[in-house]
Amino acid sequence: MSSERLLVRAATLADGTRADLLVEGGRIAERGTGLSAGGATVVDADGLLALPGLVDLHTHLREPGFEQSETVLTGSRAAAAGGYTAVFPMANVMPVADSAGVVEQVMTLGDAAGFVRVQPIGAVTQGLEGKRLSEIGAMADSRAHVRVFSDDGKCVHDSLLMRRALEYVKTFGGVIAQHAQDPRLTENAQMNESALSSELGLAGWPAVAEESIIARDVLLAEHVGSRLHICHLSTAGSVDVVRWAKARGIAVTAEVTPHHLLLTEELVRGYDARYKVNPPLRREEDVLAVREGLADGTIDIVATDHAPHPLEAKDCEWDHAAFGMVGLESALSVVQEAVVETGLLSWQDVARVMSTAPATIGRLHGFGHELLAGAPAEFTLYDPSARSRFTVDRLAGKSVNSPYLDVTLPGAVAWTVHDGYATVRDGIVADSEDVARRARAAKESAHG
Ligand SMILES: NC(=O)N[C@@H](CC(=O)O)C(=O)O
Ligand SMILES: [Zn+2]
Ligand SMILES: [Zn+2]
Secondary structure, three states: OOOOOEEEEEEEEOOOOEEEEEEEOOEEEEEEOOOOOOOOEEEEOOOOEEEEOEEEEEEOOOOOOOOOOOOHHHHHHHHHHOOEEEEEEOOOOOOOOOOHHHHHHHHHHHHHHOOOEEOOOEOOEHHHOOOOEOOHHHHHHOOOOOOEEOOOOOOOOOHHHHHHHHHHHHOOOOEEEEOOOOOHHHOOOOEEOOHHHHHHOOOEEOHHHHHHHHHHHHHHHHHHOOOEEEOOOOOHHHHHHHHHHHHOOOOEEEEEOHHHHHOOHHHHHHOOHHHOOOOOOOOHHHHHHHHHHHHOOOOOEEOOOEOOOOHHHHOOOHHHOOOOOOOOOOHHHHHHHHHHOOOOOOHHHHHHHHHHHHHHHOOOOOOOOOOOOOOEOOEEEEEEEEEEEOOHHHOOOOOOOOOOOOOEEEEEEEEEEEOOEEEEEOOEEOOHHHHHHHHHHHHHHHOO
């Protein structure tokens, strides 16, 4: 039961070559051409792209505490539907993931669900309050082996605390992932600060509120000699600051979300809160600049910032609506539309920015990213030639706050294979009970 045998026939790899992949015992047992099935389930991958399992460095799974929005299980299903095989859930849950107990609990829930690897992120400060450092060392040493720390949802605004956090994680090679938002410059802010925000009468969120924190933090990272990661970078100025920092040799990495690669503030005109997100959708110039930054390597990765919210938190007046949009299920399609079809990134680049690089930044250990014989079977089979209206049945998580509903997008995930097992087959997400049962069996066989 635990080790499914699959023969993936004639898949196109990211480099354009074609190969058969024989999956057995949780690994890619063989890679070649004309492999014989020998009783394995044959997957006709003609026309499908085989990408290493996608890794999301920025996900909100909402459990414990906000299970009406998402659970570790439902978010894991959303991830599998999008071609992901590993996610890093953020710490803004209740109780906050600021202790070994909570990060271990989240990891345990992820292991039990079995759809993806769930690698928790720990909070930088206790209760995300920005006052005292959390138990960073205890989380790092725990069974959850935390390497990424973030107060995401809130900015670590106190410069001294930020410095101390960078110093602390340096001792074990961790990284601080900063939600760069000056709280004073964005008090009650509702959308990007621009001519449009004045026109719409919504309080503006200036680019400088993001850029000034990034500028401070790259200098702190340089001073301390530690690693800094910038969450959901969204402005042209931020790209410039990170470009400058990298040229200076500072150990900074940065992410952009799919929505900041595709959508602009113009969407706010209709006051539909599905477009309300933190950081806000920016100007066309910013969208072009973050695409360029991703293409030239200034921005290292694409991360979804999958932020599920229940209907009542979105189906209300703009000012009262929650910030955030779901993104796991649509990420690859949006990336295809925004940067592959515009000629900026190759599929090999996509494999890097959505799988290899996030795994490296997050220090995800024992995870295979080359689809080679002997590697763990972690991959997705994607049909880039598909084109369809993105409908609510594509959303496998609990919440439906997607900005893409009824939008035509390219691409479709056909199969996702995690730990040698198909979590998505022929576009259908596997049964939760089956996946949980097989995860238990795999665990038992691993323990002898
Ligand atoms: N991105 C969002 O708009 N919301 C996130 C928080 C965050 O990522 O800052 C959330 O937790 O809902
Ligand atoms: Zn954030
Ligand atoms: Zn977030």
